[in-house]
Amino acid sequence: MRGGSGLLAGVLLLVWGLVYLVTQVLVSPALGVLPTVAAGTALSVAAVLGYPSALRGPRGPRWAQRPVEERERPIAAAGRSMPLRSGLTTDAARRTVELLRPMLGGDAVAIADRDQVLAFVGPGSDHHRVGGAPQTRTTARVIERRRTVVVPDRAGLACNHPDCPLQSAVVTPLAIGSRVVGALGVYRVHPDPPPRGLVEDMASMLSLHLELAEMDRERRLAAHARLDALRAQINPHFLFNILNTIASKARTDPEEARQLLLRLSDFFRYAVRQDGHFAEFAQEYFFVRTYLSLEQARFGDRLRVRYDIDPQVLTTRVPVLTIQPLVENAVKHGIADKVEGGTIRLRARVDPLTRTTSIRVSDDGVGMRPEVLARLSDGERGGPPPESDATADGEPGRARGGGVGLRNISERLDSLFGERYELSITPAPGGGTVVDLRIPLR
CATH class of the missing domain: 3.30.450.40 (GAF domain)
Structure with a gap:
């Protein structure tokens, strides 16, 4: 028995003892049973109602009298x-x-x-x-x-x-x-x-x-900063090479030169003006095709492209400016250094069971050096950046064969999805590189 309940029982015994003493011993003649019981009951009720026992709970504000749960x-x-x-x-x-x-x-x-x-x-x-x-x-x-x-x-x-x-x-x-x-x-x-x-x-x-809320704000700022960095990393050599291609076409095929200028305008308009962190895959797909059409004008028959896109993917939402840098890696570090050129393949699928979107960019180019591949595989979740590598174009801070903004892309995916994505880079059988990206379906 709890202390409060035991004390209340003692008080009730005392009450009934006093009632008996007064009505049966001190009063002459003694009161009958009915008046005695009525008096004892009334005093007992008053004691229970007036006593803040464990049964009733301490008196206080009405909100405090409700059960804790x-x-x-x-x-x-x-x-x-x-x-x-x-x-x-x-x-x-x-x-x-x-x-x-x-x-x-x-x-x-x-x-x-x-x-x-x-x-x-x-x-x-x-x-x-x-x-x-x-x-x-x-x-x-x-x-x-x-x-x-x-x-x-x-x-x-x-x-x-x-x-x-x-x-x-x-x-x-x-x-x-x-x-x-x-x-x-x-x-x-x-x-x-x-x-x-x-x-x-x-x-x-x-x-x-x-x-x-503060962590969310910092994560959004970081994601915006990485998106801006990806925009800034659009290779200036790509721009110069395309402009040189357009200049040469202007003499031999003015209409094609005009079409290339329009595509280049579409390319930069999308890269600079795209708002938010996600866009429909159809928009990113158009952006990639625009980029590859410009590169095909430069490389000619040396660059071949194959698309394998599930129609269901077109309406899904993917991070903006994520697929194009992967494709640019394949062009710059896989096909450009191969004399006879090669083929780039873009494949996209939706898996309704796992609710994921899978994107694969592969090439049959020269492939990555083993040490570069090992470094990218170890650092694709935010590992240390390369210390002293440079691209064939002499650009510091980008590993030859290592890619345009891969670390930046990985860090941005971290901020958007946490651990709910997969990014893997593997050598392709027979030469070349395969990049697989799997993200949650949106």
């Missing part, structure tokens, strides 16, 4: 859908305080960053205005000292407004790592602060969501 259920649900997952913005803070107000046992809830109130709901919203500086010194003190402050009365709250209805509060910091970025405040209109532990637990949950 019932109180934690909405908090856990709120944690899974917390608006601050998108970052510490005014709109996210407003939706968060509206969600938290009925859960935290407060009359008003506020979120502020280091400079201003981002959201405030409840009594006092007429002067605790969104966009303005915090009206209480408590918030600034919490952010500065990086610890929770419990305010038991209005004097401690120190609100600048003389008619503020708020009387008590718990204000706790919101942090991203070790950096305090704001504060969560839960206020009441009477001098009985909200439960500190509950407010701090919720602040910890909000801080975790803010950290995840």
